[in-house]
Amino acid sequence: MDLTDSSEDKAFRTEVRTWLNDHLVGDFAALKGLGGSGKDLEAHDERLAWDRHLAEHRWTCIGWPTEYGGRGLSLMQQVIFHEEYARANAPARVNHFGEELIGPTLIHFGTPEQKDRFLPGMRSVETLWCQGYSEPNAGSDLANIATKARLEGDEWVVDGQKVWTSLAQFADWIFVLARTEPGSKRHQGLSFLLMPLDQDGIEIRGIEQLTGGAEFNEVFFTGARTAADLVVGEPGQGWGVAMGLLGFERGVSTLGQQVGFQRELAGLVEAARANGTFDDPIVRDRLARATVELEVIRLNALRTLAQNNAEAQSAGSASIAKLLWATWHRTLGEIAMLVRGTEALAAGPSPSSYDLDEWQRLFLFTRADTIYGGSDEVQRNILSERVLGLPRETR
Incomplete structure (x- = not known):
């Protein structure tokens, strides 16, 4: 697939970048970098206000069809928005379950009455x-x-x-x-x-x-x-709806996740340079390997998104993607502890406190990455049984 921006996509990227630069100011500027996995409680109400600000300017539900209040943007434009959003270090969104999961599910499976009742509140972020x-x-x-x-x-x-x-x-x-x-x-x-x-x-x-x-x-x-x-x-047919929703969960927004990972990796490299561990060949090798692996994950995600849904599902692409990013992110937490050394063994600033720094929090939370959203064991079973045709696991 062609990964270069067309002239139209370049103009859209500039539009997104400019809008974020103009609007992530004042009180909203203080929200940069807040929220996300392991930090979802950070400034929740303030981030909710930011999400509603996005909605007022039609930057929510951008991939939804226009008849349901979306902008009907192309796949590449959706990727561009999520990439630029992550590059701007904009705060983590609070409406993921509405906009990215149940919204698309209702568009696909819901009745006209359900769509009319619930989709507007998801788009405006008035209903969580x-x-x-x-x-x-x-x-x-x-x-x-x-x-x-x-x-x-x-x-x-x-x-x-x-x-x-x-x-x-x-x-x-x-x-x-x-x-x-x-x-x-x-x-x-x-x-x-x-x-x-x-x-x-x-x-x-x-x-x-x-x-x-x-x-x-x-x-x-x-x-x-x-x-x-x-x-x-x-x-009685809810399993099919539930599986359809999980397919939407691993959609375009995962590209923004990759940019967030890139920012974490860059921060860890900077920390290694600052404390001298970057000179350790083992540390440097693990950071280099993480850099290459993250680019592989990004390219795999783009390839998967370029496929139609049926082809992607039949190839087990969703399970492959989950295995790749979850294992990579957990490993990044382990590398962070290697970089920090003995300083990472205690929470500070006093023996009686439990204040974690960003790398300690990353290490602890990423232990769950290979469990939530479908554990590694389940993903491997899906690939072995449904893709490779191996015998089913004994239950």
Whole structure:
């Protein structure tokens, strides 16, 4: 594929860069670099205001079709926006679950009424969403869902528990995968439901992590209710909708992620030069290897995005991409500890405090990169069984 910008794309890149330079000023300038993996609680309300500022200027949902409030931009223009956004060190977005996940899912699978009701609030960032997939016994094995929902009159009644629910404490709605057919097993009998969080039947409890943050939550459903027409797709066919959503999760925004990785790597190289560890041939070799591997990840992501969805899925590209970036990022955290040396072994500034620096936080949080969003073991099983045709794992 041709990775050079056309004249039209060059003009669009200049437009994005100029707009960000003109608007990341004043109070918004203080938000640069804030938020993101392991730091989602940083300046949340201020970043929400920034997201709504983006929406006012039509910089949200840029890849959505124009009939749903998007700008209908080309794939390359979407890549350019996310690259320039990351290069500007703009704050991490707070509307990922709405704009990048449930929004595209409703556009593809939702009813006209669901689209009319929910898409405008996602585009304007007035309504925030979270994801109800993982459970205590159904994390990487998502098909082992135990949360149940039954239809009572014109409402679904839900009982069960979800866990590792990112930013549920800020969300207005949650999309939930629940078992709606009694006696069904694995992928069968699941339904994809949209539920309001502000109700007596739902309790949200934060989970404090080693990094000191608590962006993950447990969500308990006890007779929680939602309208009967807020099932996406057909009842009992939720697995296909859930898998469709995960396909959207590994879309264009991952290119912005790569630029963020580049910035972290550059910062680590600078830190190694500053403390002299860059002169260690082992450290220098690992930093050089990380540089080459990151460029391979970027090119692989561009190749995958250039494929149509069916071709990409059949080739296992999403699983390959997840394995590549998750392992690379976890390794970067390990290299950071090598660069920092013994200074990385203690949190500061005093023995009684637990203040982590950026490299300690990176190391601790990236231990989870190979688990969330589909563990490495699951990705390898997908590639071995569905792509290579090897025998299924014994269960």
